[in-house]
Amino acid sequence: MHPFVRRALIGADSSAAETGTPVDALVSREEAPPWRILLLAGAWGAWRKAGFTPLPPAASPVPALDDPSPALPPGVARLIEEALAGQGAELLPELCQRARDRGRVLPPALLPLALSVTEPERRALLTPILGERGRWLAAQDPSFAWGRSQDADLEELRRRLFEEATDTRLHALRAIRRHDPAMGLSLLKDLWPQETADHRARLIAALDEGLSMADEPFLELCLDDRAPQVGRAAAQRLWRMPHSRLGMRMRGRAEDLLRYKPAGQGRIARLLSGAATLRLVPPDEHSRALSRDGVSEPGELGLGPQAWWAAQILACVPPSRWTQRHNLSAEGLLSLLKPEDFAAAEGLSRAALNHQEGSWALPLWRWWRQHEHHPALSRGRAAHWREELLRVMPPAELEALIVELIQAHAAQDTNVLAAALAATPRPWSERLGRLWLMSLKESLTELETRRELPGLLWWELHLHDAALGLPASLLPEAEVRLSDRFVGRRWRLMLIQFQDTIRRRRALHQELP
Amino acid sequence: MSTPEELLAQAPDRSTQVAARRTARAGLWDQLGRDEGHLWGCFQAEEPFWVMVDLADGAGRCGCSIPKRPCHHLIALQLLAAETPDLLRERPAPEDVTEWQRRRRARQRGADAERPVDEKARQRRIAEREKKVRAGLDALKLWLCDRARGGLVSLETSGDADLTGLAARLSDAQAAGLTGRVHRLAELVGASDDWPERALLELGRLALIVEGYSRISRLPEPAQDELRGLIGWTTRTADLLRDEPAVLDRWLLFGAATDTAPGGALKVRRSWLYGQETQRFALWLHFCPEQRALEPLPLQVGEALHAALHFYPSPSPQRAALGERLGGPEFVLNLPDGDPSVEVALERAAAVWGAQPLLERQPMHLQRVTPARIDGRWRVSDDAGLGLPLTSGDHWALIARSGGHPLRLMGEWDGEALRPLACAAPGGPLTVVGG
Incomplete structure (x- = not known):
């Protein structure tokens, strides 16, 4: 602190306070001391302002290289800016993807905002469009460092894996796995001894990226980890690996559980032995071996404990195993399955998801639909699986199913249709888009003419996905005009939001064709 | 016509901005229209009401009961006109609009009438x-x-x-x-x-x-x-325009800074104009209550007005009021030269403070400086490496624009730190930074 300020700070009724600058001569010593200090302070302030000396030279960062990629058009940059600020945020993936596909990068003005995002998903979207200038700026501040280069900046990822908080470490390990699964596994093994049980269990999740049989020996070892949560996390990965040791053990168990009896050959034989059957015979007791393989003990989802164990075991075996083993189609096998044995359908549905077996998705979906009201089924299970199975349904079958649901327009299918539309790869096909739009316009006409509110929930649940999924060619047609005769505030707001997304997407496709 | 960003910037607060964005949808309006100087539309609330805007001065009237001005309906109507001009076709003004126009004109005539001075x-x-x-x-x-x-x-x-x-x-x-x-x-x-x-x-x-x-x-x-x-005597603009000579020039808007005045009751905007022929800066001030939005400027940064300014008397005149407008705004292609080095800029500032030591800040226009953050401190450096500190805050946008290369920078210098207001890459247009 300057001695003059120090004196003023403690208070001084003396004339000794001086600034040590030429301004001291400007104020008479005959002034009352407090007043003199203040006048000196005023003059000193002006003297300092006018006499500011420049900062000495300092080492400056190396300038950025020219960006070979052109910047995004201003309209698209504005859409990205708004999305980052929360307006039309759901469009960010499409905006970034399109920018990337067209070889465009963010304009410099938008870079600080882009580099300030913290969510890993958003960072992954923005990284490819930061451009030279973005990577240069990222090197100027540690908080921007994630944008310095793409995921392939392994050094930085390694640093984060060893130094940062758990979430960031998990993200870094995932990124390393995406780039090089073997290196990711090896780094995880290096970390392993120092980690707490909870961290071990969380880090195992990173192996989901590029999971393969190369990870099997490590995961099998983890089954014997002293912390149960680590074993469970490892088992969950092994369940998806039918050729792993755990997968083979489960297959053996499952083959004992799911018993198929073919119908007898010929009329007489059929009369004597009955029709073909498929039965589930759950295990009698839970064992340590089952527990080690990740089969949890208490029953869940309205299943008794034994049925629950059986469902978990079946979930580890690819469903195609059963079509091969019994030489029957999925539909054929499921037609034999009674609703009372729904634990088997539960297990098979989990298996279809675990092993991404699309060919079983639609048959299972129809089985659940057929039996959804059966008293043996716990409430909501059928609805749950009818939504979940859509995630692995092949696109063509999914689209056919959606067309069927839209045409039927049944209120009980509202949630399923919304889930199906959400699961449909974007952009939708022209056929699906057109059908959906036609259906919307019919509803709007009905709304205007009858002044009623038909199917508010129906539309409420999938307008959002439609706004994001409609193909670019249909966007002009999707700009529905709201008539003044329109009633219903919720309808209006819903459509306004829909229109907003359509308008933004149209702007994107117009500015970046 | 203002850009959507400028229109939204007029909103008194963030919630009004969001509401204006939501309200700027054609489906919520009826009888949208415009003539040479006005926009209007009937907002479809439970009880529909008229919203109208005078394009000459941005003044508006809205039938809503929201006390904030401009309300989100006024901004939304202008947003609609800016973003989807086809929706507001030229047509004869409805009766409510013509009546409002008539009353405004009458009021203005009343205010302008000469009053005898005792x-x-x-x-x-x-x-x-x-x-x-x-x-x-x-x-x-x-x-x-x-x-x-x-x-x-x-x-x-x-x-x-x-x-x-x-x-x-x-x-x-x-x-x-x-x-x-x-x-x-x-x-x-x-x-x-x-x-x-x-x-x-x-x-x-x-x-x-x-x-x-x-x-x-x-x-x-x-x-x-x-x-x-400084103590608080105010000069009526009308007196200033009458008593002080007009300085006619093409006045380029170099940058504008908006602050809340100490005490928090007032918003103040300092706009820095530069006379391309007189080669002097002028400070154009606007005030409004904190919860209201400042009236929009009639020109953008980088544009010039052909107009007369009248300077407030001072040993080193800086503050001015806008007098007669002769033309513009027009985009300025060739920006005037700034100070070639930090030392020259500081000398110029010192001379002004010599004449007017109580001046709080001055405009500073540097021709070639490179912004950077070095050891946690923001600064700009000229070609010789000599630097000026920047105000505290976030200057990444400026640094991103420069990419480590020199650029032209206009800002406010308070004797301790430079507050960047606008910048331009060599040969490029002026862009707002900070403010």
Whole structure:
């Protein structure tokens, strides 16, 4: 602190306070001391302002290289800016993807905002469009460092894996796995001894990226980890690996559980032995071996404990195993399955998801639909699986199913249709888009003419996905005009939001064709 | 017509901006239309109401009951016109709109009408005010001496109430120009590690004003006017336009900074204009209550107005009011040269402070500087490497634009730090940064 300020700070009724600058001569010593200090302070302030000396030279960062990629058009940059600020945020993936596909990068003005995002998903979207200038700026501040280069900046990822908080470490390990699964596994093994049980269990999740049989020996070892949560996390990965040791053990168990009896050959034989059957015979007791393989003990989802164990075991075996083993189609096998044995359908549905077996998705979906009201089924299970199975349904079958649901327009299918539309790869096909739009316009006409509110929930649940999924060619047609005769505030707001997304997407496709 | 960003910037707060965005949907409006100078539309609420805007001055009328102005309906209507002009076709104005236009014109005529001036009464009012101000400043001097005697620590112990009370007394003494400085003092105390030094300098400036006023009759006339202005005498714009000479030029808007005045009641915008022929800067001020939005400027940064400015009297005239407008705004292709180095810019600033030491800040236009953040400090450096510190805050947008290359920079220099307002890459247009 300057001695003059120090004196003023403690208070001084003396004339000794001086600034040590030429301004001291400007104020008479005959002034009352407090007043003199203040006048000196005023003059000193002006003297300092006018006499500011420049900062000495300092080492400056190396300038950025020219960006070979052109910047995004201003309209698209504005859409990205708004999305980052929360307006039309759901469009960010499409905006970034399109920018990337067209070889465009963010304009410099938008870079600080882009580099300030913290969510890993958003960072992954923005990284490819930061451009030279973005990577240069990222090197100027540690908080921007994630944008310095793409995921392939392994050094930085390694640093984060060893130094940062758990979430960031998990993200870094995932990124390393995406780039090089073997290196990711090896780094995880290096970390392993120092980690707490909870961290071990969380880090195992990173192996989901590029999971393969190369990870099997490590995961099998983890089954014997002293912390149960680590074993469970490892088992969950092994369940998806039918050729792993755990997968083979489960297959053996499952083959004992799911018993198929073919119908007898010929009329007489059929009369004597009955029709073909498929039965589930759950295990009698839970064992340590089952527990080690990740089969949890208490029953869940309205299943008794034994049925629950059986469902978990079946979930580890690819469903195609059963079509091969019994030489029957999925539909054929499921037609034999009674609703009372729904634990088997539960297990098979989990298996279809675990092993991404699309060919079983639609048959299972129809089985659940057929039996959804059966008293043996716990409430909501059928609805749950009818939504979940859509995630692995092949696109063509999914689209056919959606067309069927839209045409039927049944209120009980509202949630399923919304889930199906959400699961449909974007952009939708022209056929699906057109059908959906036609259906919307019919509803709007009905709304205007009858002044009623038909199917508010129906539309409420999938307008959002439609706004994001409609193909670019249909966007002009999707700009529905709201008539003044329109009633219903919720309808209006819903459509306004829909229109907003359509308008933004149209702007994107117009500015970046 | 303003851009959507500018229109949204007029909103008094964030919620109005969001609401305006939501309301700018064709489906919510009926009978949208426009003529040469106005926009209008009927907003479809439960009870529909008219919203209308005069394009000449951005004034508007809205039938809603929201007290904020401009409300989100007024902004939304202009957004619609800016973004989807096809929706607002030219058509005859409906009766409500013509009636409003008629009333506005009548009011304006009334305001413009000349009123006879009672010179005697005016002189009496001035004398009374001089007396009150003198008494107010005497009291201020006593207060300042008490603080200097008790030490700056006494500012911390006496609390905000002491300073708020002082500000109120100065306001009563018709020295309202000083209340801002007292509020600033209250904001400074304890706010940073170096607050004693900052507070001392602020107290010093107050002391210089008090001392200057005690011998005002001995000062040259422009200095007298300047000092009165600092204390709170206002000059009516009409008087200024009548009494001060018009400086005709193409005035380029170089940048604008908006702040909340100390005390928090007022928003103030400082727009820096540059006369392309007279080669001088002018400060154009706008104020409005904190919760309201400032009226939009008639030109963008990088554009020029062909107009007459009238400068407020001062030893180093800076503040000006806009007089007659002859043309524009027009985009300026060839920007004037800025100072070639930090040293030249500092010398120029020193000369101005020599003439007017109480000036708070000056415009600074540097031709080639490179912004950077070095060891956690923001700075710009010229080609010789000499630098100026930037104000605290976030200057990444400026650094991103420069990419480590030199650029033209316009900002406000307060003797300690430079506040960037606009920049331009070599040969490129001016872009707003900060403000």
